Amino acid sequence: MSYCVNCGVELDRSEKACPLCGVEVLNPRQPYDDQAPRPYPKRLDPIYARINRRFTAAILSIAAAFPAVLCLAINFILDGGLTWSFYVAGALAVVWVFVVPYFLYAKPTILKIFLPDVLAVSLYLLLISKLQADGSWFLTLAMPMVILTCGLILLNIVLIDAGTIYGFAIPASILISAGILTVGVELIINLELIGRLQLGWSLYVLIPTLAVAAFFLTVARRQSIREEIRKRLHL
Amino acid sequence: MSRHKKKTTQPKEWYRLDNAAKIYPVIMRSRHGGYFRLAVLLHEPVDPAILQQALEATLKRFPFFAVRLRRGLFWYYLESYDGKPMIEPDVQNPMRPWTRKEIKKYLFRVRYDQRRISVEFFHALTDGNGGLVFLKTLTAAYLRLRGRFCGIGAGALDINRPADSGEMEDAYKRYSDFRVVHRPRETKAFHLQGTIMPGHWLQIISGVLPLDRVKSVARSYGISVTEFLAGVYLYQLYRIQQQGGYNTLAPVRLSIPVNVRRFYPSKTLRNFSLYVNPGILPAFGTYTLEEIFGLVHHFMRYTVNEKYLNALMCANVGPEQSIWLRLAPLPLKNMVMRLVYHFVGESRFTSSLSNLGPVDMPEGMAEAVERFEFLLGPSRYNPVNCAVVSTGNQLLVSFSSTMIETDAQRAFFKELVRMGIPVRVESNTLYPEVD
Structure with a gap:
């Protein structure tokens, strides 16, 4: 018979480690026997999810x-x-x-x-x-917009999922993407309507998003600002 | 054709749920519900074919166990079910919750492993003592079919006699006398927290203790075995609360079922137990183990008597007799009962400790039986529950837990070892195969 060196309890032959603390049984006189009679057999009862x-x-x-x-x-x-x-x-x-x-x-x-x-x-x-x-709008208008939108969403998903972007950088990344998307949409529309690349209204969207994103990025980079915010706004 | 005719002419027997059973279908969820498991470990390997025969013979003696759960307009009820009861091989993760489909068959599962016969019960059917009578009768029938001598009595019923109507009565209703109604006011108790086991896994850790040693240590404190185990368990839960980073002074309470059959001449095999919840209030100060022993001992003396238990019982039966509650349709009733359960049920205690006590056996059975085993199923708020049963000189303390952390179990067994009681531990832990 083996005892757990950590808990002081005797362990059944079927125990490979102490079930109480997880310390493995290392008894040279009586090594763990996989065939020892077990209190519960190895067969598993399948659990059915309630929602199929x-x-x-x-x-x-x-x-x-x-x-x-x-x-x-x-x-x-x-x-x-x-x-x-x-x-x-x-x-x-x-x-x-x-x-x-x-x-x-x-x-x-x-x-x-x-x-x-x-x-x-x-x-x-x-x-x-x-x-x-x-x-004809499908190739010149619809597809570029779909590719641009989905590409930006995908990029954000992959980067956030991989942990490259985290914390306050996440809203910054989303805002920058939204700015780029607006500019891209205007460029695509102008190319279709007037035949050349020209920027106008989308800059009014791009600049505020970049400004707010810059704020978030600063917060993300500076530990002291985060601490200050946590201190002043704690609940 | 003729079979169809027979069905229409013979109405099926049906039974009301007893007072305690009414809550279990309501709180049943995919992860938990009132389940418990009783098992007997024999000296010889079990023969499944003979066990199957024994089960069919035994079930004829227990017509009120051959039932399924149905919904009425106002209440759930149990309806006779004549499908063939099938035994199943035992598993490593017992007490899988009953699915909605399964409660339309039997409310118990009979399982077998090499030397073990186990029965898992849905609590709406019976309590630990009723289940033990069923298991003993089944074991006696099995042993007799194996050609061994096994008497009747000591909880094993004679399967050749018809069922007694007293065995299926709602004893709560019969014996509550409404002299006084009392429900102790209890605040929300401390709850253990931890990582939930994946895949509805129930972790079982059992300790086998020598009963005589436990008794002598308990006697040295002047208390009973249940009080001793409850005291040690409470003390360890209290220490986990104080040192485990919980930052709370909520009361630490145990729920201990009391077999009320001791106080009334009822033969019922349905539920007939009540719960008393001894505990400590850590907000009052620091407790020592001896103080807790004293508190548990006197609390049990104060509560476990006919008068106090009858007052508790009346508090449970009272609402059931209100015409307004009875008239409420079942879905509404379920909502109300779930709310009530939330406020006065499991949230009021930290863990359960259910002690079936020493199992007495009819003549001839003790030679074939190594020990009885008892397990509680998963519950909603409390991840760890404890079940105790003793056979001969073997006291089996089984913890069933839905969380990975084993602090409570480890502290409990370590304390017993420290007191000089040897503990042998076994579990259903899954060890990865090594090549």
């Missing part, structure tokens, strides 16, 4: 598919072809992609959820542009 995620996903899919199919059918019967119903079905498909992957992955991560959303939005915009007579 796949079931929830199936219910949501049916709830989204039903109106989509209904609209397609009404559109086909009334107009003899598929016109407006594509907007409804496409929008529902986008909502589906936004919601359902969360229930399908065993361990959903932000990237696994976010990338399908980007794809869904792009495809929906493509669908709309194909349905309209002049769909």
Whole structure:
């Protein structure tokens, strides 16, 4: 028989370490025996999650598919072809992609959820542009904006997730991204409308965001300012 | 076709939940609910086929155990269930919570391992003593089928006789006399905090102690074994509160179930226990172990008597008799009961210590049985609970915990070792396989 050197209790043959303190049994006369009779067998009882995620996903899919199919059918019967119903079905498909992957992955991560959303939005915009007579805006206006917005969001997610950006740098990073996004959106619109890169109203957004971001960055870098804020604003 | 006809002509038996059982379906959640487990460790390996036969025979003697939980408009109730009761192999993580589907089958699980027969009960069905009668009857039936001699009595019922209606009565209702209604005013107690075990895992750490040594140490303080164990446990919880970085002086209280059958001539096998909560108020100053022993001892003497317990019982039964509460539909009642449970239930104590006491066995059973085991299931506010049972000279103290930290268990067993009581520890810890 072995005793725990830390707790002074005798340990059952089936214990490899003291269950009370975790100190391992090191008894040269009686090494741990994996085959010793155990008070509880090694078989595990499966624990079922109360919410069946796949079931929830199936219910949501049916709830989204039903109106989509209904609209397609009404559109086909009334107009003899598929016109407006594509907007409804496409929008529902986008909502589906936004919601359902969360229930399908065993361990959903932000990237696994976010990338399908980007794809869904792009495809929906493509669908709309194909349905309209002049769909040229898709390549010159829609796609650049989607890529810019999603790229900035993705960059923030990855950097925050990896821990490169933390604390007060997070709002700073988000504000800088918002400023860049506004400038980018204006540039894309101007290139489409007047044919050249020109900056105007977006500067009024960019400058305040940069100013506030600079404040946050300063706070993030200076320990003494953080301490001062904590002291004055403690609850 | 004929089977269908038979079903419609024979209405199913149904039973009201007794007073204590009413709370358990209400507080049942995916992580916790009132569960407990009783087991018997035999000298010889268990034969599953014979155990299955024994279970089917035993269940005929316990028609009020062959039930499932149903919802009525006003109350939950138990309805006879005639599905085949199946034994299952034992597991490393016992007392998995009953799922919504499972409560529509039996409210107990019979399991077997090499030498062990265990039964997990849903508390709405019975309490520890009722469960022990079931386990003893099942074990006796099993031993007889194995060709051993095993008598009846000492808690093992004769499975050839029909069930007695007194065994299924709501004894609370029958014996509350409403001379006086008393519910002690208790404030919120101290609660242990820690890291919740992943995957609804219940950590079980049991200590086997020699009963004679425990008795002699308890006698040296002039107190009983339950009071002694409760005192040591309270003292260690108090020390954890003071030194574990909790920064609180909330009362440290234990909940100790009392078997009320001792005081009334009831044969009931449903719930018939009440809870007394001895404790200390750390705000009053520093306590020593001897002081705590004295407090627990006198508190138990003050509360564990017929008059005090009847007053407690009346406080529990009283609301159930109010016509307004009875008329409330079940969902509303559930909300009210959950609120009441929150304010007067488990939040009022730090941990439970349930002592089934020495198990007496019918003639012939003691030779086949090594020991009985008793475990409490996970509860909502209190991560660590303690169950005690003794067989012969073996006193088994089992802690079941839903958190990773083992401070309370370690402090408890260390204190016993310090007092000169040898402790042998076993657990359901999962050791990673090494190659």
